[in-house]
Amino acid sequence: MAFLRNLLYFLIMNYFNGINFLHFGSTQESTGCIDKFFEGYYGIQYNHFGPMYFAKGDNDIIETNGAYCFITYPGIRFRYGSPTKSTRSHNFICFTGPKIQDYISSGLLPITDETGLIKITNPDRFLLLLQRIFKRLSKSYNPDYARATHELEGLLLQLHRQKPTETKRNLWDDLLDKLVTAIRKNPQHQWDFKLEAEKLCISYTHLRRVFKKNTGLPPNQFLIKIRLNLAAGKLQLNKDSIYLIAEEVGIEDVYHFSKLFKKQYGIPPSAYRKVFEMN
Secondary structure, three states: OHHHHHHHHHHHHHHHHHOEEEEEEEEEEEOOEEEEEOOOOEEEEEEEEOEEEEEEOOOOOEEEEOOEEEEEOOOOEEEEEOOOOOOEEEEEEEEEOOHHHHHHHHOOOOOOOOOOOEEOOOHHHHHHHHHHHHHHHOOOOOOOHHHHHHHHHHHHHHHHOOOOOOOOOOHHHHHHHHHHHHHHHOOOOOOOHHHHHHHOOOOHHHHHHHHHHHHOOOHHHHHHHHHHHHHHHHHHHOOOOHHHHHHHOOOOOHHHHHHHHHHHHOOOHHHHHHHHHHO
16 A cells, blocks of 8 residues: 555656746736747746736737736747836746646647737636745745646646637726726725726716626625735735734725635635645
């Protein structure tokens, strides 16, 4: 029995040994610009929110806004960054290894798309998966490369499952994009959506209806979800008190915060943190 268990462990470890992680990071107010060839390694580059320009190879520069991902890889020039006087949330992880060819041949690592940009339809889940990989790799005393590789494959699988989202845009799409981006960037702000409706010269009822149509949730529920996602990332990555984390994401009552967190994640924030400490 012990032999079979050891053999299974050996096979699993060998399976996940095919990826070497080089760099990873997250910048919430990126203003930088990149123009380079990524020789010798691959990268997942993710713009969580904010305006961005992007060009792959000899293509013209595309300007976009919001949750987009692109894969950087050897042999081609990439240009991307923040337009003048703007900031964005940029997250990335770079890697090499023999398993990459398996990912490419299976279509799991999408590098053949002509434009190179992939619209992320569930941006908060995508960011959470990235943060989990960062958590695995940030353990300086004992990085968990096997689990990080497993979660990298989960991230690639989400990319693989993305569906085309190109639709005809109108004025409301642009206005709501700006509001949603502002909420993602500053979830701790004490948002007054009735006031936001007045700024747009519409009723709160109408704002609530079009907001839900575009995001799947009414404004207040969307704000709570963003705050809790941000809190989940903080619980994974730092040792701040739960009271401080609740305050940082804009929920001053820690008991209310704990109740909301348990409703969304199924366990209290203290238990959620312990899960990642044990892993």
